[in-house]
Amino acid sequence: MISAQNRLPLLSGNKRLLFFTIALLLAACSPKVRPVATTVKKPADNITKKPETATEKQPEKAAEGKVATISMILPFGLEHLNPAQRYSPAGLSKANMSVEYYQGFKLALDSLTADGSNFKLQVFDDSQDETMQTRGLALNPAVRSADLIVGPVFPQSIKAFNAALSYSKGIIVSPLSPANPATVNRPNLVTVIPPLEYHAWGAAEYINKTVKPKKIFILRSGFNQEKDYAVNFKKAIDSLSKKKVKVVTLFVVRGNLSSLLPQLSKTEKNVFVVPAIDQAFLGVTLRSLDTLNKHYPVMLFGHPNWEKFSFLKPQLLQRLQTHITSTEKINYKSGATVTFLRNYRKAYHVEPTEYAIKGFDEGLYFGKLLFADKGVAAINQTDFTGLHNSFHFIKKPALGWVNTHVNILTYTNFELKQVE
DSSP states (O other): OEEESOOOOOOOSSGGGHHHHHHHHHHHSOTTBOOOOOOSSSOOOOBBOOOOOOSSOOSSOOOTTOEEEEEEEEOOOGGGGSTTOOOOHHHHHHHHHHHHHHHHHHHHHHHHGGGTOEEEEEEEEOOTTOHHHHHHHHTOHHHHTOSEEEOOOSHHHHHHHHHHOSOOSSEEEEOSOOOOGGGTOOTTEEEOSOOHHHHHHHHHHHIIIIIOOSEEEEEEOOOGGGHHHHHHHHHHHHHHTTTOSEEEEEEOSTTOOGGGGGGOOSSSOEEEEEOOOOHHHHHHHHHHHHHHTTTSOEEEEEOGGGGGOTTSOHHHHHHTTEEEEESOOOOTTSHHHHHHHHHHHHHHSSOOOHHHHHHHHHHHHHHHHHTSSSGGGGGGGOOEEOSSOEEOEEEETTTEEEEOOOEEEEEETTEEEEOO
16 A cells, blocks of 8 residues: 655646646556645645555565555655746756656555555655755654655755754665765665765776786876765775785876886786766877777776766777776666566656656665565665666665665677676
């Protein structure tokens, strides 16, 4: 059984279609929940409806009579549904992201009702820029008493929420932000999206285990935004190799790599790590590496953001045997993904986005965990393979649980494909 605080409308960039899409979403959503019009500050009573039997059966039966309460805090920006107000492009993007994540999460909870799991899903609207509203939610008894709090989404809102939250019954999930949990400092926080330092560690583990080089070259631009990756990568290599792998750091000016020539090998792979994200620097430096590659074999490891950069050409990256880390590699041919796509389209009559897929993975993982024998205490003992990424949590003193799993991708036939 799932009961909900309110049903949330599907948003559209076309204002004239807004109310049509609201009606469409209400008609498409699972009949397990009946929408109730509420406000954020004073939630209405939940209205429940007996659930239908889901098609997928779970191996274990939930404890009879137990109801797990989940409070979800997302930036829907519902005040902009007022005809006198309009969504800004940024606000509309946040709202669409929120609806997509919510739909994926709820679809996962619906699937778990097949084993008798009972959920009360309370949904609250929160805006990234309105810290007073965020703090007000932290004081809301309905939020504080939930078995699981999902959200807020953005780092600023997470900080404001946790600063005002003196007590919470359950764990707090940061669902979409890779921000370092040290900026929050809360022992019951769960960071689902691996922070940048774990991308650096993931690359270091792969290099140390698979490539096994004697020397690694870190090419830096000097911009401060690459420091976190570079520092954590070196720390990881030193730890994993027990300082047997030499790390050479070079601040590159105008693509000049001539000072490295005496240290390069013409027969073995020369491993380069480039943590930069500046377009101008990457353009010049990667061309220099391409020239170098004609005489000295190059294997390149880049920043995870490279996956989103259209200015980086796959032909060049493949020649350089480029590897990057990622938390969002989806195999659309797998049976689990095909089933999810079919169920999502049937429920909502739209194509799922990456946020819907993340919502589904997280809803399935935490929904099961709420009914596990050890409950949330088993987070760092319970790995999970999702549609977009896997979960492998470690417990950090005073920082909560952090997912450390990243995928290693490389270019094959000019496409990024998973190698680990």
